[in-house]
Amino acid sequence: MKYFIITLFVLLCNFVKAQENRFYDDAFLTIDNMLTNKQAYSFKTAVLSVEEAYYQGKLDTAEVSRKIEFMANFAKKIIENRDLTYEEKDKATVSKYAAIFSVICQETPIIMNNDTLQYKAFSYDFNDVFGHKDLSNLFVSKLVNTQKGNCNSLPYLYKILAEEIGADASLALAPNHIYIKHNIKSIGWYNTELTSGIFPQDAWLMASGFIHLDAIQNGVYMKALTDRESLALCLVDLANAYNRSFPENDGSFALKCAMRALQIHPFLVTALILQAETHKQQYQKLANDPKGKDLISLLNKEYNYIHKIGYRNMPEGMYLEWLVSLRTERKRYEDLRLKQ
Template sequence: MIRYNLTALILSAILLSGCAQTQQNLSHSPQNQIFVKPQPDITYRNTLQEVENLLDLPDEQFDIAKAVLIVTSTINDATDIQANCALLDRYADKIRPKIESKRNVSDKVNALSDFLWAEGFHCPKPLWKDYSSREYLNVWRMEDTDFSRLLAEKKGNCLSLSILYISLARRTGIPLHSVAIPQHIYVRHTENGENLNIETTHGGYFFPDDEYKEKIALRGFNAEYQHQLSDKQLLGCYLLNIGALYNMMNNTATSLDYNLLALKTGLQDPDLLSNIANNYLLLGSLTYAEKYFLMSLKKQPQSGYIYAQLGYIAWMQNNYNKSHIYLTTAISLLEKVEKRRILAPKEEDKTSFAQACLAMTYNYRANVFLDTDDPYSALEHAKKALDLWQRRSFAVGYYNYRGVVDIYRTLGKIYTRLEDYDKSISYYNKALAQLNPEDKKPTKRMQGLLLSELAASHREKGDSSNAEKYFLEAQTIFKSLGDENRYLKVMNMYRGESDR
């Protein structure tokens, strides 16, 4: 499963600006590809409270399958918890005779894998190989994450298939545990001091630790980051995934509900902490956003993405020196990842989400330079951001279109400051042309911002007719959104007062 960058995702990340979106936001992904209700049933908080109560059970009494199915019922009305648990019990009854004579755990695991794949359970793509690809994007949907749907249709992703393995392992006494690495999850057992990693998306084949370490190191994460999860923490991964899906649909409050419950499972995943930070960032709570990003940074101290987010927050707080420090560190770390991507021997490793984050980090820094009266340094960084974005290697649909919108907007502001109004107007128009009407409210707000800044450029150019036209359009948008504060700011801009 994707767990950031995008995490988020955001790789991550969110609607205020490009890199802040990469952890959790997909772009140009039709809503029917996500397969999660735009808003869960009004009783979903009561159901999540029921799940929270299950977390108080001793570990040996906690049934991961039942807990996951209860969570699934909040987003899939067709979920039959009792019937699905009974199905798992029947599967376990069929597996036990196949493992009774097996002396080694590895042989029992092989028997479990053989049973599942003979039953038809499968993943369209072995996700451990396909980070960042369009195929990886296509399976990050509730269709493949939904555990009840997996049991019905036998098609899943790394998360739902790993939950299936663990659910049956608990019912048959096979000592398996799930393992989380950035952007993926699988299961493991240890035999004679050696970790045997079972790739649940690839026929249950065993892979050594070093293979996973190589994959995650290429993407700028700590190679040692392969911690074993309790079953409750595995539930946290499921909640985290649903939280990310709701964030993609611009339902930030619901996303935060699922993410905070994931935190209560004991899951201390850096992606989860970053996603919570991104939720708070979207909700306008910079203090809480900074708190959770710093918590995430302690667990992933080489994350350029987190440094970029902290730099963005410091910029929003007008703490420009602090922002420069964070963003300089972010650029240094992300450029190292970019070099590893370019030199990667395998074609499948030449795609990197960090490339987009690097582009947006340059864009953040361009804005800091602009706000500290250095438009020429701002222009240099904005051009670098645009070049990186245009040369990006990642799947076209993965990163939010808002990334290039933000870069065009920054260039528009810079050229306005440099009094090159023709270029300024050109970039504002490019930004407006990139807006995705499917995003509704967030797009309307950005449209209003761009129109107000475009109007200011026309006014400075001496084109009062277009200036008045675009100011009025911007005012109409913010009035329709009920954004009185921004409406008044546009009025001030119309009168000639500045606004960031």
């Protein structure tokens, strides 16, 4: 009888674990299906599938989508009622970019009946900016519920809104950072920085001191990511969420996500680091196992490669100082061409 109870308990634990893992498996399949064209591409769906997996299916995605739809409709209203002083052939597209920027970064008056209300802009949340205490601080769902976000959730929301109103938006990476890149006829490429609400020159990005020339040449940093490469970024987010949910896992799910992401973007540094760090954790668990020699050899190759392509680690404290510098030295780094 005692053996039966123990067996039943083990089976029950395995069943619960399988149910918990199912949400992550489903999210991986959703993103992978988009990458193989078995499912229609949607950055919003990819992002929310990651967040729903972390919340184990308890995220109210319908409510999050409703709030996103409201913002998208608001952006459309801004486009209808505002005429930009921009006369190039891509004016309609630029108007969409400007409207999304207004929704996220600018207080905007809304006339309802005879009353004028002020739409509140999103703000940067300096509390737990890396999600160390609570991973959900990086989530779009948290952003739309609190109107406070960071360099992960704000550019993600921007890209989602762009797709909701029929525009393209490219994510781009810098050390510990994500921002938006656009290409328009009047000036070519320019940067949109949502954490401070301005358009910084590339000089600001280079000013961090942690962007090596090799990293730019290899597309590690400052590259406009394609939609597929943005999905690869979501796979890394999914692996990080899984590791947070199951800290004692064997690393197989994280490696699956990392390898799939690297198939899409071989120089995606977050995926390369995820892969190396997972192998490092596996090595630490092997202790004196002979297999550890092979793993340490692989680890050395992976870390050497990450350094070779231009990655340099940026301390978190220096990152925050660099981020603040955009506000304190705005005149120095702002792209004045956008004031036109």
